[in-house]
Amino acid sequence: MRSIELEQYLHEHIPLSKAMALAVVSVDEEAVVLRAPLAPNINHSETVFGGSATALATLAAWSLPFVRLRAAAVANRLVIQRNTVEYLRPIPGEFTARSRLETPESWHRFATALTRKGLARITVLALLEHGGETAGRFSGEFVAFRV
Numbered sequence: 001m002r003s004i005e006l007e008q009y010l011h012e013h014i015p016l017s018k019a020m021a022l023a024v025v026s027v028d029e030e031a032v033v034l035r036a037p038l039a040p041n042i043n044h045s046e047t048v049f050g051g052s053a054t055a056l057a058t059l060a061a062w063s064l065p066f067v068r069l070r071a072a073a074v075a076n077r078l079v080i081q082r083n084t085v086e087y088l089r090p091i092p093g094e095f096t097a098r099s100r101l102e103t104p105e106s107w108h109r110f111a112t113a114l115t116r117k118g119l120a121r122i123t124v125l126a127l128l129e130h131g132g133e134t135a136g137r138f139s140g141e142f143v144a145f146r147v
Contacts, residue, residue, distance in 0.1 A: 001067045003027050010059060017059055020052055024063075025096065029071075032063040033098045038091075048091035053128050057085065057138035060097035061124035065142055068107070074114060076144040081121065083140035091130045099126040102139070110144070118146040 007024040010017040021040050025033040034056055041052035058080060069076055101107060102123040113120035121143050128136035 001027055001070055006032070006063060006067060010063070014059065016055060020055065022056065022059065027063070027067055029068060030104075031098055031100050032060050032067060033096055034060045034063070035094060035096045038093050038095075041095075045090065046092065048095055048130075050085075050087060053087065053091060053095065053097075053136055054083075054085050054138070056095065056097040057099075057126040057128055057136065058083065058140060060099040061126045061138060061140045062142060064099045064101065064124050065110070065122055065144065069114075069144065072111070074111070074144075075147045076114065077147055078142055078144045081141045081143045083138060086137045087135070088137070089130075089133070089135050091128070091135045093130060095128060095130045095135065097126045097128050097138070099124055101125075114144050114146055120144050 003024040006027050020036045023035045025035050036056050041048050043049040102125050110120045110122040123141050126138040
C-alpha cells in the first residue's frame, strides 16, 4: 500500500485523522511513519495535546498490521485492545509517530493464529518524535478477527 492510499483510507474511515491534519510520511513492511502539525493539535500550553499525541501513535501502530494484512489479502477486523503511553517531554511543534513490531518474529505467530483460529494478537510499538528527539513511547496490543 502506498503512503497516499493509507492516508486516504485513514481520512475516510477515521475522521479524527483528517481533523488532526495527519499525513502519511512512509509505509513499508517494517514501519509506518505518520506526521501531524501543531496547530490542530495544540493545547493550552501551546504544545501538542496529549490526546493528539496518543492518537497519532495509535494510528501509526494500528496502520502497520493493517497494511501488512491488506498486502496478504487477509480479510479481518483489526482493533486495539490495550495500550500504554509514556510522555517524555512536551512537543512544541510538528511531530511524528514511527511504528514497528515489538518483535519481528511475532508476525509469523500472529498470521498463523489468524489463519488457523480466526483470532490473533500482536504488540506494536510507536515512538513519538519532535525535532529529532524522542518525545514519547507507545505500546499497544492489537487484535485481528478473521471475517
